[in-house]
Amino acid sequence: MKLFRKPSREPLWRDEFSVFSGEEKYVSRRQFSKFLVLTSLGMFVGNLWILVRSWFSRQPSYPVMAITHVDEVPVRGVKLFQYPTPQEQCILLRTGTDTYVAYSQKCTHLSCAVFYSAATNRLECPCHNGAFSVHDGSPLQGPPRRPLPRVVLTRKGDVLVATGIQLEG
Amino acid sequence: MEQKTSQSATRSVTAIDGAMALIVILLIVQIWLVSATLETYLAGHHETALPGTIISGAIFLACFGLYLFIERIDAESHKP
Ligand code: FES
Numbered sequence: 001m002k003l004f005r006k007p008s009r010e011p012l013w014r015d016e017f018s019v020f021s022g023e024e025k026y027v028s029r030r031q032f033s034k035f036l037v038l039t040s041l042g043m044f045v046g047n048l049w050i051l052v053r054s055w056f057s058r059q060p061s062y063p064v065m066a067i068t069h070v071d072e073v074p075v076r077g078v079k080l081f082q083y084p085t086p087q088e089q090c091i092l093l094r095t096g097t098d099t100y101v102a103y104s105q106k107c108t109h110l111s112c113a114v115f116y117s118a119a120t121n122r123l124e125c126p127c128h129n130g131a132f133s134v135h136d137g138s139p140l141q142g143p144p145r146r147p148l149p150r151v152v153l154t155r156k157g158d159v160l161v162a163t164g165i166q167l168e169g
Numbered sequence: 170m171e172q173k174t175s176q177s178a179t180r181s182v183t184a185i186d187g188a189m190a191l192i193v194i195l196l197i198v199q200i201w202l203v204s205a206t207l208e209t210y211l212a213g214h215h216e217t218a219l220p221g222t223i224i225s226g227a228i229f230l231a232c233f234g235l236y237l238f239i240e241r242i243d244a245e246s247h248k249p
Contacts, residue, residue: 047225
């Protein structure tokens with residue numbers, strides 16, 4: 001099967017810039033479809049790049065970090081902290097006498113900081129009225145579709161310790 | 170004779186237009202696919218990368234096939 005037409009004996013400029021007006025529409029359409037196919041190739045390469053990145057990205061390791069003393073936060077009180085890096089703001093919430101939850105403070109819609117609303121007992125985002133459940137971080141209202149990343153907490157004596165981040169609630 | 174030639178020229182331009190419209194539609198789907206795969210990848214979900222790449226590759230091949238079709242019609246129209 002012949003994939004491409006035979007190169008014409010005419011020089012390329014004559015082929016691409018024909019003096020016959022009837023051929024002009026073929027040339028411009030051919031050029032345009034060539035451009036579209038190259039764009040499609042670019043998109044495919046983009047997908048390949050994502051695939052290669054996801055194959056080579058390793059599971060991140062999280063530090064073990066003391067967050068707070070258990071009595072420091074009252075029931076239904078919050079404490080802000082940074083985890084796993086000083087740039088990443090998180091929110092700790094005491095939901096009961098002995099229960100604590102912590103989430104990343106970054107809204108999963110467009111990254112505004114969420115806050116705890118005691119009136120509704122939800123984590124709310126002021127930017128586009130998004131809201132998340134305090135129990136599992138799942139989205140309850142507004143544009144966010146993904147749950148807030150959850151900080152894994154363990155209790156060591158009287159100290160709450162963060163040990164990792166769980167992406168799905 | 171001349172009328173026949175102009176008729177076949179119109180037909181081939183229509184075929185090229187149809188193929189180009191299909192390429193544009195496929196490209197729009199592919200652009201959506203790349204942005205959706207990127208979004209899920211950045212959200213930490215890596216399982217969509219492989220199916221996304223396979224579908225994107227299939228769309229590229231379809232576009233390339235349509236391009237070859239355009240080339241062929243173009244070559245035929247150049248035949249004396
Ligand atoms: S950034 Fe939070 S709802 Fe849009």
